[in-house]
Amino acid sequence: MRPELLNPLFAEISVLKGVGNALSKPLDRLGLTKMVDLTFHLPTGWVERHRVSRLDHNDIGRTIIITLTPTDYRAGGSPRAPFRVWAVDAEGNGVSLVYFGKNSGWPRKLLPIGEPRVISGKLEAYGDQLQIIHPDHVGLPEEALQIPVMEPVYPLSEGITNARMRDLVGEALSRAPDMPEWIDASVLGSHGWKGWHDSLLSVHATPDNREARRRLAYDEIFSGQLALMLVRTASRQRRAEPIRPNGRLRDAVKLPFAPTGAQRRSVAEIDGDCAQNHPMLRLLQGDVGSGKTWVALMALLGAVESGMQGALLAPTEILARQHYETLRNMLSGVPINLAILTGRDKGKAREATLMGLADGSIDILVGTHAIFQEAVSYRHLGLVVIDEQHRFGVVQRMMLASKARLNPHMLVMTATPIPRTLTLTYYGDMEVSRLDEMPPGRQPIRTTVSSIDKLVEVVEGLGRHIAGGGQAYWVCPLVEESAVSDQAAAEARAEALRARFGDKVALVHGRMKGPEKDAAMARFASGEASVLVATTVIEVGVDVPNATLMIIEGADRFGLAQLHQLRGRVGRGDKASTCLLLWGVSGKGSLHDQKISETAKARLLIMKNSNDGFFIAEEDLRLRGAGDYLGTRQSGEQKFRLAGDADISDLIDMARDDARLLIERDGGLASARGQAARMCLYLFERDAAVGLLKGG
Ligand code: ADP
Ligand code: MG
Numbered sequence: 001m002r003p004e005l006l007n008p009l010f011a012e013i014s015v016l017k018g019v020g021n022a023l024s025k026p027l028d029r030l031g032l033t034k035m036v037d038l039t040f041h042l043p044t045g046w047v048e049r050h051r052v053s054r055l056d057h058n059d060i061g062r063t064i065i066i067t068l069t070p071t072d073y074r075a076g077g078s079p080r081a082p083f084r085v086w087a088v089d090a091e092g093n094g095v096s097l098v099y100f101g102k103n104s105g106w107p108r109k110l111l112p113i114g115e116p117r118v119i120s121g122k123l124e125a126y127g128d129q130l131q132i133i134h135p136d137h138v139g140l141p142e143e144a145l146q147i148p149v150m151e152p153v154y155p156l157s158e159g160i161t162n163a164r165m166r167d168l169v170g171e172a173l174s175r176a177p178d179m180p181e182w183i184d185a186s187v188l189g190s191h192g193w194k195g196w197h198d199s200l201l202s203v204h205a206t207p208d209n210r211e212a213r214r215r216l217a218y219d220e221i222f223s224g225q226l227a228l229m230l231v232r233t234a235s236r237q238r239r240a241e242p243i244r245p246n247g248r249l250r251d252a253v254k255l256p257f258a259p260t261g262a263q264r265r266s267v268a269e270i271d272g273d274c275a276q277n278h279p280m281l282r283l284l285q286g287d288v289g290s291g292k293t294w295v296a297l298m299a300l301l302g303a304v305e306s307g308m309q310g311a312l313l314a315p316t317e318i319l320a321r322q323h324y325e326t327l328r329n330m331l332s333g334v335p336i337n338l339a340i341l342t343g344r345d346k347g348k349a350r351e352a353t354l355m356g357l358a359d360g361s362i363d364i365l366v367g368t369h370a371i372f373q374e375a376v377s378y379r380h381l382g383l384v385v386i387d388e389q390h391r392f393g394v395v396q397r398m399m400l401a402s403k404a405r406l407n408p409h410m411l412v413m414t415a416t417p418i419p420r421t422l423t424l425t426y427y428g429d430m431e432v433s434r435l436d437e438m439p440p441g442r443q444p445i446r447t448t449v450s451s452i453d454k455l456v457e458v459v460e461g462l463g464r465h466i467a468g469g470g471q472a473y474w475v476c477p478l479v480e481e482s483a484v485s486d487q488a489a490a491e492a493r494a495e496a497l498r499a500r501f502g503d504k505v506a507l508v509h510g511r512m513k514g515p516e517k518d519a520a521m522a523r524f525a526s527g528e529a530s531v532l533v534a535t536t537v538i539e540v541g542v543d544v545p546n547a548t549l550m551i552i553e554g555a556d557r558f559g560l561a562q563l564h565q566l567r568g569r570v571g572r573g574d575k576a577s578t579c580l581l582l583w584g585v586s587g588k589g590s591l592h593d594q595k596i597s598e599t600a601k602a603r604l605l606i607m608k609n610s611n612d613g614f615f616i617a618e619e620d621l622r623l624r625g626a627g628d629y630l631g632t633r634q635s636g637e638q639k640f641r642l643a644g645d646a647d648i649s650d651l652i653d654m655a656r657d658d659a660r661l662l663i664e665r666d667g668g669l670a671s672a673r674g675q676a677a678r679m680c681l682y683l684f685e686r687d688a689a690v691g692l693l694k695g696g
Helices: 020-029 036-037 105-110 140-144 162-175 185-193 196-205 210-237 261-274 291-307 318-332 347-359 390-401 420-427 452-467 483-506 516-525 561-569 596-608 613-625 643-664 673-682 688-693
Strands: 045-051 063-074 082-090 092-099 117-126 129-133 138-139 151-154 280-284 309-315 338-341 364-365 381-387 409-416 431-435 447-451 470-473 505-508 531-534 548-552 577-583
Touching: 036 082, 036 162, 063 092, 063 140, 092 117, 105 347, 117 140, 138 140, 138 162, 138 452, 140 420, 151 162, 151 483, 162 196, 162 531, 162 688, 185 210, 196 210, 210 409, 210 420, 210 643, 210 673, 261 280, 261 409, 280 291, 280 420, 280 613, 291 309, 291 409, 291 431, 318 338, 318 364, 318 390, 318 516, 338 347, 364 561, 447 596, 452 577, 483 505, 483 531, 505 516, 516 531, 531 596, 548 561, 561 613, 577 596, 596 613, 643 673, 673 688
Parallel strands: 045 063, 092 129, 280 409, 280 431, 309 364, 309 381, 338 364, 381 409, 447 577, 470 531, 470 548, 505 531, 548 577
Antiparallel strands: 045 151, 063 082, 063 117, 082 092, 117 129, 117 138
16 A cells, blocks of 8 residues: 555544444445545534523524423324424424434434434524425434534535534544645735644634635645646656648548638637647637637547547547537548447448457447447547537546557637636646637627516517427526526426417436437427427537527526527527526516526626626626635535635645646645645645656
């Protein structure tokens, strides 16, 4: 075992006393498997409690500590309804203790009928009754004084209480060793930061200690920058076959348009990189509709002209098929063998494709991740293009996986214009080309904002639009944070629209099976369906130029980048397009109750006033940046657990310089500080980057 891994921080949580099967599920759900995960499971704030002896409506909104006796269980009628425990105080006043989730065994065990328990939780009104949702402590009456009046609050999951979480975190902290400093002394001094160990203890003891939090955020950003630089250095050292296009195939491509200056420039930049004998790692940023496909095609043809193969990797089946069709059309009359491979291709067809790749008769392969499975071997893969790649880790993993076999040049394309700081954060090891010029003749998209109250008028307008031969997207919102309810919302909307427009309405959502999804998309693409109701699965890459109306329901629930992406589905042809942003969700009570936050308003206004993806991205960062310290972090692609966007903006330049200086002085991370920095990489699971070091 590597010496670094002997550090107790890397021990599994399961070695702690009392962590058995019951806790493994909630811990898993929270992504906590090792001690280090617990130490980085930071409190989101404080709770302040009030000790009371009787239930009182005046305490509504406060967190109280009270002794109660459970008298009754009330299971929910429907599977989604919560489990309720009715409990009374010494005077017989009652309160309902509410537990969401499937497992009613847990509350039953915690709260046996007739046995007094001391309970802490936030008192709420439920009609004219009282309720406490998920009490944060439940214990024996004699334990009442053990419940602290001020307590850090941790993110939790069903099956684990805050108290238990605190204990576990405490255990992990007590095992966390102090370690040699990896931050440069001048950086540390300029912020007045304490060491890692001290900072960590501080954040857990006083959740609002901002500087201690920032120090930990810095560690994470620093480790990211260091990892990117190690990848970059390693890729510089690897050898790749230079690509030297001769124009034989590129010139044979006949298209009805002339490339934009930005497209030509990007191809020139790509050609420059690919002519080197180390692999290209370049990011092509271009707003939706900026013409990335043409650039990709030129790059792929360049590889083929030099006697090699090219591959285009798409994130989904739908997109792979669409790319395949697009390329096939662009390549009509060009002597080239194009093939597709996805997880759905099986049997003989798959065998034939694998053969063609191995013997080199296939020049360009389009597909999903299936194209990099073990069984797939290429005769001579020269270039890989990765489309819409938010999951940056995949690139790195592929680079590492390809270590032994092949070193293709790599082009990553993204339609999300990324602010400069985030480009450094996520793509700091790459060169960047920007398609900052739209093909001519595009009609700008007119964007309007209104509330879901206008639903009737919107449907009328949609009716006129399709009666005139137009097509439209209707995107449904995230209802709750679960795919199931997204799907339900989309299904309900589709049904309502079908009642009016019949089978002109198609539906796609993320939980549909591949063929089903493709069939719906195909109906829309062919014009057979006029309206495509969708959850955000259509977010990336679908191209239907005749669709000139985009309706986004619950637009206040989407992020700016996402709204911009969605809007980019229209305005693809030469006809004027409209995007309608509807805020609020129908069927969720009156709009009066659906408060729309200031930030959401600001977002919608930015959308209304700008079509410029790069501008929108900067604004997005600015709006999201604030208030992340004690709030809940966005999930999804975000790979940072400690650093918020604001930290990243503030600290990235410093972290980048810090990392660069270290690498320049000690590329092998062999010095004392280098060794310390390796530990920082391990803490943030950048093991792969350490693996690139000699003797790593
Ligand atoms: P992206 O992938 O960047 O969103 P696409 O490559 O799908 O954009 O291009 C969008 C549309 O613009 C396509 O229909 C494409 O044929 C067209 N297009 C691409 N480049 C040009 C150009 N230089 N002039 C006119 N139309 C173009
Ligand atoms: Mg595209």
